[in-house]
Amino acid sequence: MKRAITELFNRLRFKHKLFLSYLIVIIIPIIVLGVYAYKQSEQMLKIQGIGGIEKNVDTISGGINGSIERYNHSVQTIVYNKTFQKIVTNDYRDLVNLSYDLKEYLSPYFTMMTNLDKEIDEIKFYTQTYVPEYGESVQLASRVSEEQWYKEALKGTGSQWFSDNGIIVVSKFPQFSNDKDTNIVYMRINEASLFNNVAALAKDDTVIITDKQGRIIYSNQQASAAADKPVLNTAQLSALKEGVIDFGGAKSYLVKKPVALTDWTIYCIVPAAQLTQNAGSIINATLIIIALCILIVLIIIWIFSKTMLRRVLSLNSLMKRVEIGDLSMRVRSESKDEIGELTNRFGSMLIRLNEVIDELFRNKIVQKEAEFKALQWQMNPHFLYNTLSFINWKALRSDAHDISHVVTTLSKFYRTGLNRGDNIIPVQDELEHVRCYIEIIQTMRENSFDVVYDIDEAVFGYKTINFILQPLAENAIIHGINRKESGRGVLRITAELSGGKVVFTVEDNGNGMPPEAAKTLLESQSSGYGLKNVKERLQLKFGSDYSIVVESEVDQGTRMKIAIPA
Template sequence: MKRVIYGLFNRLRFKHKLFLSYLLVIFIPIMVLGVYSYKQSEQMLNMQAIQGIEKNVDTISESIDGSVERYNHTIQSIVYNKTFQKIVTNDYLDLVNLSYDLKEYLTPYLNMMVMLDKEIDQVTFYTQTYVPEYGDSVLSAARVENEQWYKDAMNKTGSQWFFEDGLFVVSKFPRFFADKATNLVYMRVNDDSLFKNVTDLAKDYSVAIADEQGRVIYSNQSASKNTLDADALIRMNEGALMVGGAESFLVKKAVRQTGWTIYCIVPAVQVSPNVGSIINATLIIIGACMLGVLIIIWIFSKTMIRRIYSLNVWMKRVEIGDLRMRIRSDSKDEIGELTNRFGTMLIRLNELIDELYRNKIVQKEAEFKALQWQMNPHFLYNTLSFINWKALKSEAYDISHIVTTLSKFYRTGLNRGDNIIPVRDELEHIKSYIEIIQIMKDYSFDVTYEIDEAVFDYTTINFILQPLAENAIKHGINRKTTGRGMLRIKAKLGDRTVEFTVEDNGEGMPPETAKTIMQNQCSGYGLKNVNERLQLRFGSDYSIAVESIAGSCTLMKIIIPQNIQS
């Protein structure tokens, strides 16, 4: 028998052997823990249930405290109202002013209060002065001076809560040195509305609330069925007790602002489930644990395959272009070595890509410098100066003007071979270019400049605006068939950016043309070249934006990051 079992075990795959060994090692502790949990579950459930009851009672107490505090604030807003203080102290020279305040101020105010808060049933001022009684709003204190609540209220300060044929709160008006009488405000509250949250929160428990005199001021339906006696409630101690012949648990909680006490009684049958329920719960837990263990064992048996799957996922991410990952394994086995070598290869690949990117930038800059130095600047300036001298000598001032402008155009454009120039020089360059074109076209179109001088503090790459202006004149203004052409050049600061705009009122272009204009290389130093230089210098987020309305206008915008001149 032993040899048969040994032979069967040897024929199993390693993954299956690992699965069985883990299962045997873990099954025994789970069974021991299951038996122990069965012995302890009833006690633990009782403790948790009582803690849950205490939390619910705390919630009930906080709910009542919140409602009481709201009404305390309401009644305090009344007693500290200057007009109400004036009414109850009868601080009037004649009854006309008193009647006016009663009708025009007191009655609307109290009506508004009752309408806004449906839980307020009545608000009455009881005064010891000779103020005439006014409906139920102002009454003489003589009517209630023999009531016990009135005597208690006169001996205490602040808001006082009482329960006599209903729930109400009383507060005295402040007395000043010249006052001989004590006046108070009486506000009756609908106790069903006040304790509505208690009914909702304690629908499964027996709850009663008693005041400081031991009178039950509230009990829910469950408590009423148990016919709780007020004296019996006060004598009860927290913990286990007998109520109506059934074992129950009692939890007490004081309401902070009123002196009331909350009594919550829960039958033991609701706290402690029967033994069958405990057994069922234990079996379910054991079954769930076994299921979880089986899943964990299966996961551990697949550990080696999972690491290969992870390496495959990383390779797929690299395949779709995510080359910035940092891959490294702390494992010393063959799969760990393969993972680390793949990570090293990825780092080297990124280095080669960065090197290629830098070489492309150098190549573009070299091509641009070759374009700049196709003409000898000194020879060009000397020639232009000679032409200007000849023109002035011949009094050909228009020729002198265009030669001077052309000289300024090349001086700001060449800029001693620097690629990064001040924004001021780039704007001067495009102004010179547009001036030359206007002279050549006999000022057949207009140009406006809206330049925020704050942009002069920053730098840009050169030769980015002149191709935009050339495109606007050539493909926009020159093709305009009606009206006079208008070219607008704008420069302003954005959010950490510098924004350039070239706009014309030409014939515009269709939307599909505007989308593909950057993909077409025109003759000379065109828009595509400018777009590539912007992206090479500042990144792919910076490029030329084109907005055009066919038959109306075209707007081209360049946004670059702010770089302060050094």
Template sequence: MRRERLCLFDGMRFRHKLFVSYLTVIIIPILVLGLYAYHQSKQMLEYQALQGIEKNAGTITESIEKSLERYNHTIQSIIYNTTFEKIVTNDYIDLVNLSRDLNGYLMPYFNMMKNMDQNIEQITFYTQSSVPEYGDALLSASRVSEERWYHDALLAAPNRNQWFFDDGLIVTAQFPSFYTKGNTNLVYMRINSKDLFNLSNTLQENAIFIADENQRLIYANPNAKQRQYLLSGDLSNEDGSLIRDGQTSFFLVKKEIQQTNWTFYCFVPTKKLTEGAGSIIRVTLGLILICIAALLVIIYIFSRTMIRRIYALNSMMKRVEMGDLSLRVASTSRDEIGEMTNRFGRMLIRLNELIDESYRSKIVQKEAELRALQWQINPHFLYNTLSFINWQAIKSDSYEISHVVTSLSKFYRTALNRGNNITSVRDELENMKSYVEIIQIMRDYSFDVEYEIEEAVYVCYTIHLILQPLVENAILHGIDQKEAGRGLLKVRARLCDNAIVFDVEDNGPGMPPDTAERILTVYSTGYGLKNVNDRIQLLYGPEYGISVSSQLGRGTIMTITVPQYHQNTMDG
């Protein structure tokens, strides 16, 4: 994909490249500034919206605080009323006085409080004393002994109001212990929370919860009832923290209600805070488009002016390409285009001079070809001489001399290869085998040779003279250096994927790893391994060449890897 984009850019006219470059350099800063302005404006909108929501939340919590404070004062006025204390402790000599206090004081007082505050639904005394029950106003504590709120109220500190939400809003308080004679008596007040949690319309669109210190739900508006799971998360963050719910995110506004240790939570969708960002985007895009339109005109004028001289230079180059070498090119401009024009003019002058010199070089080339023909005579003379020696050896029954001469003739015939750099694998193997036969005869067959050649490699072609140097190196530095036992040379050739792999292995003393790495990077005397490796990589690429694997005391394996070529491929 990246190469396709580069090819597309390379195929464009220079005028278009210049236009695109200018446009890119200009558009990027404009887009960055536009995006920055939009981001800042969006943040400002979020901040202002959160400030408004926090202000409304503060107003609501203050209203709830005042209402709760009123109820706290009401219930405190009850527990410190001496008549009520007397009733719950059953501090009466006869039932006549109890009945008088219940009918003449308790019930009128409760009715007065309910009439003054319509949200008070029930006021009840729960007592552990033996006082008789009286309607809903005075009941035995055994009736609610299994209720959760009752146990929590008993564990609360004396004189401290406790708030609960149990199918309605409940507030309880204990009568002072010094009046109860060992019993715990409670006052219980149920309040209609509808008016207490009457939230403003601006916040009703959000998810609002009120929870106690144990994260138990006290109140949830309609938008929050489907998202009660939000309370189960970590809500210890400060106001304005970002809460994520799957693909939806919320800003959290949190307020403490001191009277009851409740917490007011308002989850505001982030999309709602940025509803006004659309107009900012439209204005920003409009300004960007206006700026780009104006800049396009300026870019067109500048690029047309600058490219005109390049077109003129290109026109002169076309005339030279068509053969008009008498053209004289020069420019008085001192910019890069002027320098390029003057250099082209000097290059044209130099080109005419080189054309004149080429005629003389052709004469020198013909003389070199003549000398090359003379050198070609030498190999034929060598072959004829070796053939004569071979015939004389056979005639004298010197068959070993005949075998050496024949091998030497075959070696030089394949080594010279008529001056070609490419040869068949068959001839390359024959050249190597001829060399090995000559060395074995010269050394009285002091080492053994094994060949493992796949038949399929014979029809392939490779670089000329790459196996013999490896075999020579294996004999001189491997087998000849072996201190004990008989030397063994193994030569293998096989096809592997799309490559030909040659292995030359000896059972000599081996070499350390640093030496194995160095022999391919350092020139040696004669036709060394580095020369072979360089030739292979120069023709086929760095993925081919020689690799060396050696272990001290176990021998060395040199591997040549070349691509698999056939005659038709080499011709192409």
């Protein structure tokens, strides 16, 4: 029904909606005043009185429910805690680990809960497993096996509430397929704190709360007895029916209300004379209703006016977001009027615009991948490997082991770099690729500089695009170490996990450069495969947030960083 009315309203034109809004504004006060005048004399006192009682009982029930829900949550947090499940099932190889969890986890946790919530008097586990007892916190179930609440708790599910010289809530730990033992968390709640707001809300009313067995767990009948009201026992209370009753020789109203989260029942008894003592006259009530109707009329007019403008303002807001570059949103309206048509046309235009941009972006990626593939396969890999193998064999026969080492390293360099045409390789292979390059350069330069590797082996479990570290190392050697005027050059290669990213760092102790020169390295196109190419490939693969960061100061060396998502 509601959906049909909404669809009909959406199909109406703007002028029809405006006419309908004025019509409703006129009819509502007439209907409200007419119905009220007819029902006033008959229902005024009864509705006011019973409504007040029910509201008061609802408030009491709501307050108790709030507290019960909070403690249910606390208990369920405990039973689904993996460490606590491990403790009660004694899932340990030795007592050392059990003792550690008891002292360093369970005790501080219980202490924290009782300190944060003063209404919690006690928390403990009752276990059927062979867990050693630990003070008052962990005890064997045999201690309470004959208690009535314990027998009922074994049959129930979820959080269960009982009255056992006070108010307690218990819950069973989850049992798995091979688990025959039942373990229970037991929490005792301070009764006075749990029901502290009942007395204040009850005032002069008689309020009694019973559990599912009909036993009284709370009552303010002591105050009722002092006011010469009768004191009801369990049998008398269960015989009462909701509505008008005879309570101590006087006509009274009884309201029953179940507590939603437990099997408790709230009984509230109010004398009939108390309900009528503050009743107003029909004239005063009529004036109040008229004032309320006028207020409602004003509110409805304001709501309708704002409704008409809200979608226009919303569409304007969406256009502003598109204006500043946010093209990812989806715009759609179910309304059939002019504003809805305008909104849907704007949404269709935005979808088409995104399709065009996506198509251009994909073409750019394809172009860059094609250029990189062409760079990889400029030389024939099989011919290259065969030639290097032949040179290595000749070098070994001639006892030229240094030449053999260079050739073997060069072969490994190209093998890890080309990677059979794939541009996604393990991080370990990319690090091996740059290591081979540096070894070749060191051999060619007669080890004129030192290399330090600081590699966290945790990065070996991830992958990256290839050919991103060798250009950095090449730039560090050419523009940093080779230009160092004094002292021995040092090249440092670092790889680590940081903030969900794999971070590579290439650092040299060369002469450094001013910030303008460092920026030029990333913007200019070199004759070979330079830093600009690496930067573009990183941004194409991982997004504009990922690039090369160059940090350099004159006479302080240069540090280049690359971060990729782990």
